[in-house]
Amino acid sequence: MSFLLSLIKEILFPKRCGSCGKIGSFLCAECYNQLVFLSEPVYISLKKNHLSQVIAAAELTTEMRSIIHTLKYQSVKEIGITLAHLLYFTTNIPKTDLITCVPLHPIRLQERGFNQAAVIAQELARLTQVRFVDTLQRVVNSTHQASLGSKSARLHHLDNHFRLSIEPNQIANRSILLVDDVCTTGSTLNECAKVLKTNGAASVIGCTIAHGV
Ligand SMILES: [Zn+2]
Numbered sequence: 001m002s003f004l005l006s007l008i009k010e011i012l013f014p015k016r017c018g019s020c021g022k023i024g025s026f027l028c029a030e031c032y033n034q035l036v037f038l039s040e041p042v043y044i045s046l047k048k049n050h051l052s053q054v055i056a057a058a059e060l061t062t063e064m065r066s067i068i069h070t071l072k073y074q075s076v077k078e079i080g081i082t083l084a085h086l087l088y089f090t091t092n093i094p095k096t097d098l099i100t101c102v103p104l105h106p107i108r109l110q111e112r113g114f115n116q117a118a119v120i121a122q123e124l125a126r127l128t129q130v131r132f133v134d135t136l137q138r139v140v141n142s143t144h145q146a147s148l149g150s151k152s153a154r155l156h157h158l159d160n161h162f163r164l165s166i167e168p169n170q171i172a173n174r175s176i177l178l179v180d181d182v183c184t185t186g187s188t189l190n191e192c193a194k195v196l197k198t199n200g201a202a203s204v205i206g207c208t209i210a211h212g213v
Pocket of ligand 1: 017018019020027028030032
């Protein structure tokens with residue numbers, strides 16, 4: 001994009017902090033300073049865990065929640081790029097053969113225009129120079145997790161919601177980094193990991209921007 005065009009874009013659509021709305025950047029210094037970064041992998045309590053580990057950059061605090069909300073529901077795609085950088089520069093991303101992401105159902109994808117997890121994963125793939133491969137499809141347009149009440153309801157509602165969308169030989173014996181925006185119970189990551197492992201993946205590591213309930 002030429003300098004003039006980017007200047008016009010900056011004037012008409014200035015960058016705003018995804019949390020407080022202040023003009024200047026997608027994450028202002030004040031909100032950045034409020035983030036609670038995680039130094040250890042996230043502990044996930046699941047009956048049958050298909051994930052080698054789950055790493056997250058920060059806790060799902062009020063600021064983080066509003067940044068992710070702006071990314072998803074106000075469709076500010078560039079915030080996904082900023083969050084991928086945050087993840088890359090604040091955590092030790094394990095080296096894997098491939099990077100993939102939790103898919104959106106096609107209806108949800110059409111509504112939103114993009115999959116926020118794919119935006120983060122693709123930028124992470126660019127930064128780490130690991131190949132991004134879209135491996136999964138979501139076959140059931142599930143109810144939003146937060147509206148599902150109890151933890152056990154959230155843990156059990158995802159059975160058979162995901163399917164492999166490529167040939168299994170493309171993931172066979174490969175280590176995979178599975179990216180999503182938020183991890184709560186870990187059930188979404190785990191269901192995706194189950195499909196990948198069942199189809200021959202060697203290992204799956206969950207990787208999200210935030211962790212929280
Ligand atoms: Zn801010």
